[in-house]
Amino acid sequence: VQLQASGGGLVQPGGSLRLSCAASGFRLDDYAIGWFRQAPGKEREFIAAINWSGESTLVANSVKGRFTISRDNAKNTVYLQMNSLKPEDTAVYSCAATVRDRKSVYIEIYEYNYWGQGTQVTVSS
Secondary structure, three states: OEEEEEOOEEEOOOOOEEEEEEEEOOOHHHOEEEEEEEOOOOOOEEEEEEOOOOOOEEEOOOOOOOEEEEEEHHHOEEEEEEOOOOHHHOEEEEEEEEOOOOOOOOOOHHHOOEEOEOEEEEEOO
16 A cells, blocks of 8 residues: 655745645555644644545644545545645645545544655745
């Protein structure tokens, strides 16, 4: 199981980015997916999760109203749309897949089994 996050970059405060989590070698719709981020000197934190169909999603309070998680199973990809970005959103963003019940969503790091390499998001003027 291989996951790859992409779409990060440098953006000004108030700007937007869309991150992608692509899967290779397996069907992404077999898994519920989560997005996490880790800023320098801080612990990894949950950002958003989505079940296999996309019908169930969960977004952390810290980004609610600004970030949206979605998926396109035909493209084997999960997305994280990030709007109204703030400097405190600066972090490495990673996606993860879980072998737990794909109909549910999960927020804990230990609930995820496969992790992709992250993508750097920097919000700065």
